[in-house]
Amino acid sequence: MNLQGIQLTWLGHATFRVQTPEGKTLYIDPWIAGNPMCPESEKNVKKADALLCTHGHGDHIGDAVEVGKKCNPVAVGIYELCLWLQKKGVQQIAPMNKGGTQTVAGVKITMVHAVHSCGIQDGDQIIYGGEACGYVLEFSNGVKLYHAGDTNVFSDMAIIRDLYAPKIVMLPIGDHFTMSPREAAYACKLLQPETVIPMHFGTFPQLTGTPGELQKLAPNVKVLEMKPGKTIS
Ligand code: NI
Numbered sequence: 001m002n003l004q005g006i007q008l009t010w011l012g013h014a015t016f017r018v019q020t021p022e023g024k025t026l027y028i029d030p031w032i033a034g035n036p037m038c039p040e041s042e043k044n045v046k047k048a049d050a051l052l053c054t055h056g057h058g059d060h061i062g063d064a065v066e067v068g069k070k071c072n073p074v075a076v077g078i079y080e081l082c083l084w085l086q087k088k089g090v091q092q093i094a095p096m097n098k099g100g101t102q103t104v105a106g107v108k109i110t111m112v113h114a115v116h117s118c119g120i121q122d123g124d125q126i127i128y129g130g131e132a133c134g135y136v137l138e139f140s141n142g143v144k145l146y147h148a149g150d151t152n153v154f155s156d157m158a159i160i161r162d163l164y165a166p167k168i169v170m171l172p173i174g175d176h177f178t179m180s181p182r183e184a185a186y187a188c189k190l191l192q193p194e195t196v197i198p199m200h201f202g203t204f205p206q207l208t209g210t211p212g213e214l215q216k217l218a219p220n221v222k223v224l225e226m227k228p229g230k231t232i233s
């Protein structure tokens with residue numbers, strides 16, 4: 001796998017830090033301080049040009065407000081979630097919805113479907129957060145990544161393949177709250193990526209799926225098991 005100048009770092013769970021070929025820093029699903037998988041060395045975020053949020057659950061936006069206020073990134077998310085972030089003090093928002101594409105920090109960001117819930121826990125309230133989504137990112141060097149967010153497998157993943165053909169996909173495999181390895185293997189059949197990076201597993205005892213199980217069920221795709229804090233480039 002050649003990322004041609006992109007650096008991709010997994011911070012555990014669904015959280016990734018991405019450095020673009022132009023040196024911009026993106027965080028996908030910024031859950032950092034409370035993320036038990038996130039290495040200590042990553043906990044003090046110093047630079048963020050964009051935050052991409054797939055949905056409003058705490059294990060995906062746990063640090064969006066903190067990082068948003070501290071580093072002044074552009075927060076990308078579904079409409080209702082962005083408005084909530086703005087209300088909490090995030091200055092720059094770039095709301096969008098499924099099927100749309102916008103360029104932020106030099107990256108073409110397409111919001112795609114996901115099948116999952118999306119309430120935002122705000123104190124003792126659950127606020128409507130729009131819908132859960134995934135993202136296809138197209139970088140200036142032509143590399144395309146798909147981060148599925150939290151989802152089960154769904155047949156419209158075939159549309160994501162037909163329209164965007166991402167070669168590298170990040171799929172949840174933990175089971176219980178998202179796809180299991182069995183469903184993720186079916187997702188690989190629909191998406192036909194070259195490389196799949198498993199995520200959203202092992203963080204809590206319920207998230208029992210493993211990369212090894214996925215590799216066994218999807219022998220034709222390369223399952224790239226990252227370690228939290230590890231960077232690939
Ligand atoms: Ni979730």
Ligand code: MN
Pocket residue numbers: 057059060150177200
């Ligand atoms: Mn989750």
